Amino acid sequence: MLRGFGVLVLTALALCGLRLAWQQMVTLAFEQELLAMEVANRERMPEVLARGAALVAAPGIAPNSAIRAELRARWWLAWADRAATAAERRRLQVQARDELRLAVKLRPDAGFAWSALAAVKAQSGSPDQEFSEAFDRALLKAPHELRVQRQLLGIVMRYPDRVGSLKQAAARELLRKLDRRDPYLLIRQASRYHALPWVCAEQELSGILRSYCTQSGYPSP
DSSP states (O other): OHHHHHHHHHHHHHHHHHHHHHHHHHHHHHHHHHHHHHTTOTTTHHHHHHHHHHHTTOTTSSTTSHHHHHHHHHHHHHHHTTOSSHHHHHHHHHHHHHHHHHHHHHOTTOHHHHHHHHHHHHHTTOOSHHHHHHHHHHHHHOTTOHHHHHHHHHHHHHOGGGSOHHHHHHHHHHHHHHHHHOHHHHHHHHHHTTOHHHHHTOSSOOHHHHHHHHHTTOOOO
C-alpha cells in the first residue's frame, strides 16, 4: 500500500513539474512577442500582433502572479504606443496601470513594475502621489537594474515639466550611472527624447558623451 502511495506522489510531482514547465514555456513565448513589439520590428509586426493577441489571455502565462500582471501591462502599453486615437491610448494606459498596481501589490519589491507604473502615470499626465511613490520605490528596489534606470530616466527626459526637483536630482544620478555603464545607450535614449540639452548640461560626463555633446552643439560645462 505504501508503495502504491509513493507511486501516486511521484506521479503527482511529475505532473506538477510538467505543468510548471509548460507555464514557463508559454510565459517565455509571450515575453518574446512583447519584446518584438517593444522594439517595433515592423517586418514581423503582423505576425507578432496575431500571436500576441492569442497569448495575452492564455491561462498558462504565469497564472495569478506579479509576472503575469507585469507582462500584461507591457502588452497594453505596447498597444497604447500604436493607438489610433487619444481616447484609445488612454483606455490602454488605464488597463496597464491597473495591471501594474496588481503587480506591485503581489510583489512589492518588483522594481521594474514600480518604474513602469511611474511611467504610465507620467504619460497620462497624472504625476500625483502615486506617481511619486512609484518613482521612489523603483529607485529603492532596483537602483542598479538597467531597464529601471532607463525607464526612470525616460520619464524625466520626456516629461521634465511633470516631475519635481527631487526627481530631477535623482535622474541626474541615474544619468551618471548609465553614462559610466553604457554612454552609447544613453546617447540613443537622449536623442530619441530630444533630451540632449538636458543631458549635456551635466558636469560629470564621460569623455565619449562630452565629445558627442560638443559635436551636437551642446558643449558640456
